[in-house]
Amino acid sequence: MRWLLLKDLQLLRRSPLVSGLLVVYPIVLAVLIGLAISRGPEKPRVAFLNQIPTGTGLSLGNGAFSQDEARRQLCAKIECVDVSSRAEVEQKVKDGDVLGGLILPPDFISKLQAELSTNGTEPATVDVIVNNDDPLKAQLVDDRISSLLTQANLLISEKISGVAGNYEQILANGGEFTIPFLNQTVHILGLQRSEQILNSVAPTLPPAQRSQVTQVSDFARLARQNLALANDLLAAVRQPIAVDKQVIGGSVPPLDTFAVAVAASITLLFVTVLLVSGSLALEREENTFTRLTRGLVSRTGLLVEKAVLGTGAALAVTLLMLAAITPFESISWGRIYLIIPAILLAGAASSGLGLAIGAAAREVRASALLAFALALPVAFISLVPSGTVGKTLLDVIHVIAGAFPFRATVDALSGALSASGPALGLPLLHLALLTVAYLVLARLALRRFA
């Protein structure tokens, strides 16, 4: 077996394209993933055209909402690319420089102001320019715009609630009040003070009038008490729904660790399956299979040799990838005693899959095609999260994904890379069972080789 292994390594050395791919693929993927993770989720770039006249702000009773404040809050959530005309907005969206365009028309504030004064005839609108060349991008823009509008509406409602709360305080307790637009300050007596005055004059009045004054005094007291309740109601309107998140199952690794585990699993799966299936199919293509298995090595021995080759390649390639990703993302190398067994078992299971494919295919090209045709969709469906598809479909996906080593590899690597990841036992057992099952399948398929 040693000589066969050396021969396979020699053949790899003679195939610069394959060996180059084995080295370059994990490094390139690692650098791309590393850059993506280390830069974090970027704010979407949005072309921003503000046509509202300078100095115009939203007036809300005693409060106000300036353009500068609105812009600051908006551009904290998106990357505002200032533009000077609608045509420029459209060009930037068309060229893909920005995800979308946002235009605040000149009459936006006046319409909003009229709406808030309840005498508006048409709603204040903002213009959104998007390029629907890509359904995913269109969905992303829709989500972002909806989110921004919800936040803007919430912000305005908070301001209104604040102003209303202030009015209620003045009405209940009295105080100074500046009349909007007139900029005139007046003193408001307030319900509390009114009640006190009425209560103080009531004993001096004749019984018939006293009774009437007492009724007014009682009304002032009741109104003041109910206005206190209105304050709580306004607070509830500001944030009617509170979130109390409780995790009831699943150990979730940090998102960055999960991304590293997914990237490493994809690399490991593709490299190992392609290498092993190709290597076994090559024995048939070169007509050496019959020669080897005619007493020089048993068929099972040949399969084990290829599995050792694949597992070794998986270890080397995955460690290379993790090393390449280290400058961007902190890898817990202290957990290497868990990382290596996870890679070895994942490599063995992927090698097993490669052997089954290589034994079923009769030539290298067919095996490569089969490897891609199987590995790519399996990797894709294995990452479908629960809750995004129907239960029956999810069950089917789980069964299919469970028959392949990708999901178990992701879980094993997530668990090995992070203490907060899933427990390692189950994925490792899953991988071990898959290895045995695939070896049996490959051994049966080899009967067709002779």
Add this chain to the structure above:
Amino acid sequence: MSEQPPLARRRPIDPVLEVEGLSKSFGERPALREVSLEVNRGELLALLGPNGAGKTTLLSILAGITRADSGRIDRANGEVGWVPQQAGLYRRLTVEENLSLFSRMEGVQDVEATIERMLAQTGLAERRHDQVSSLSGGNQQRINIAIGLLGDPSVLLLDEPSSGLDPSQRVRLWEFVAGLSQAGTTVIYSTHQIDEASHYGDRLVVLADGETIFDGGFDEMRRAAGPRPQGTAADPENDFVRFLHKRGH
């Protein structure tokens, strides 16, 4: 070519391989029916027959690749070397690397000396560092045969060794094989080339529908085929076809 004298001659009787009542079926289809054979040391035996006659099946069973349904095979001491029809070589490895790999896997004691011997025997010493893919079909076949000889077999089985070779490559190949036979190696080969079989074979075994319908020398077969029709040229192929027709095939 048919006018040249045979390179190999009949050897003294010294059986190294005895086959008796060998049968094999693939599903319902019988591939071999009660085939019996005795082959002597240094003999060059050509297996002839139409397509599907059972030649490759017989060689595969003798090589130990396929298991017979019934029958008996007795071998004298020594390995049986097997040379598949398509060269079983790693084309990206060099000539020397192929010989080295298979020598080590065969468990050859002195690998270096064996490689040198094989390179000398095949006449490819100067191309030892060339990748097999760069060799001609004839030279690839020589390496293919050399690998079959690594275990120093007393019997060498060749499955259509000259197929795909041009005439000059074929002549060189048969000179090489005849040299092996003269050195004492028994060679059993299958072929469709009746002129090669008549020229380089000590003995012909003709199979048809899995049965042995002839076992003897070429002249004997020609006599069994009966007289040539008038106006027909002396041609081993015509003689063979006439023989098959006479036997109902």
